[in-house]
Amino acid sequence: MSTDKNRATAAAILPLVGGPDNISSIAHCMTRLRIALHDRSLVDDEALRALPAVLGVVEDETYQIVLGPGTVARVTPEFEALVEEGRAAGHLPRTPVTAGELAAQGAALKEAQRARNSTPVKLFLRRIANIFVPLIPALIGCGIIAGLNGVLLNTGWLPTVVPALAAIASGFMSLIAVFVGYNTAKEFGGTPILGGAVAAIIVFPGVTKIDAFGQHLSPGQGGVLGALAAAFLAVHVERLCRRWVPESVDALVTPTLTVLVSGLVTIFGLMFLAGEVATAIGSAATWLLSAGGAFAGLVLGGLFLPLVMLGLHQALIPIHTTLIEQTGHTALLPILAMAGAGQVGAALAVYCRVPHNRSLRTTIKSALPAGFLGVGEPLIYGVSLPLGRPFVTACVGGAAGGAFIGLFNQLGAPFGATAIGPSGWALFPLLDGPSGLGPNLAIYAGGLLTGYLAGFVATYFFGFTRQMLTDLDTDQAPTPAAAPPAATEPSLAEI
Structure with a gap:
């Protein structure tokens, strides 16, 4: 029954965004169905907001329909299926009565929105967010399991289950740097698995045998910041290799140089530097809330x-x-x-x-x-x-x-x-x-x-x-x- 409800919601949304052929890409985050459109003027905003399942709409680089947590994850696959079915059946989007005027209006809307939201700082921050947002479901799931495990540990209930829950809750966090590296390379146009491979160096236990800046490295040193920097470097190394390495040996040379060069810089530079930055962030947050107290909370909350x-x-x-x-x-x-x-x-x-x-x-x-x-x-x-x-x-x-x-x-x-x-x-x-x-x-x-x-x-x-x-x-x-x-x-x- 719930599947029918989700499909009905998807079916109600589809014609209001211009039909299957008006959609170039589909994705979702925690609360929103994100749609990239060919022609913004074909969207019926008021009708969309009037749908019972729609909590609101937000326009950014993509057109975003707010459905709420849980609902969006169930509606999106149904929406994707309907789009594919519509394209296979040769379904066409609604044609504007005055195509020239509406096309010009849509182009003007897009340009105005792009001008407002495409500053270099906002674009960069949006890309950083794109790296971490896909990780949120795992963070939530593991976080709740960690909380449940803490309750069992403090109460002494189910002692045989506690180690298992601890492993489940901690496994993802122990390897989060790898996922950050993978998503970073993907977001900035590199090969995702190479970004993950370089970031994996950060959590590898064997780094304890390496001496950098007069001290032994420790697994996880630099954390997600180091992983982000390492994968970002790997993207640029890979681009240079693609430009200069002959195609005949590209498949062998480019991955090797990307991982080798980026890995060495990560080990003998980025892990230490990112570790210092991460420590400073933690110390600053602790000091801010312990010393600033109510004032700090007032400023942050306000x-x-x-x-x-x-x-x-x-x-x-x-x-x-x-x-x-x-x-x-x-x-x-x-x-x-x-x-x-x-x-x-x-x-x-x-x-x-x-x-x-x-x-x-x-x-x-x-x-x-x-x-x-x-x-x-x-x-x-x-x-x-x-x-x-x-x-x-x-x-x-x-x-x-x-x-x-x-x-x-x-x-x-x-x-x-x-x-x-x-x-x-x-x-x-x-x-x-x-x-x-x-x-x-x-x-x-x-x-x-x-x-x-x-x-x-x-x-x-x-x-x-x-x-x-x-x-x-x-x-x-x-x-x-x-x-x-x-x-x-x-x-x-x-x-």
């Missing part, structure tokens, strides 16, 4: 939503991964997740302030469940950002929740998340820290409640001008969700 809007939050992904690799959890994620709590509080205040605007209240009611689970797009692009001031007051809520958690870090109760990806209530199973499960859950729940309350109060009293209330608190007021602005990677669930 600025995260603007960072998301600018696409700069992607720079945090390698930092999160490095912290998880070093300490088993990232202490930054629970604080940053408070931005979502502020967003929920702001949306609840909007709901209360516009009792006569049934369309807006319906949008909020449908988006709140996803917001509580950390999927922020529907509330951001359907409510707060189009209204303006509630977006700012949502940041106030995030700052308050971040300050609450930061304060407890300073008081000696640090904790973090064993994986990146979820936020909101979905982060509870991933919490870990030296204080124990109970205090970790209580502090995080307190932060969420603080974020909800502060976001609500700030929005209720300061989120509207009199003119805004006059315009919005009526049945005839337009629904902000009808035309959310384009965005760059906004999801709180994809940090």
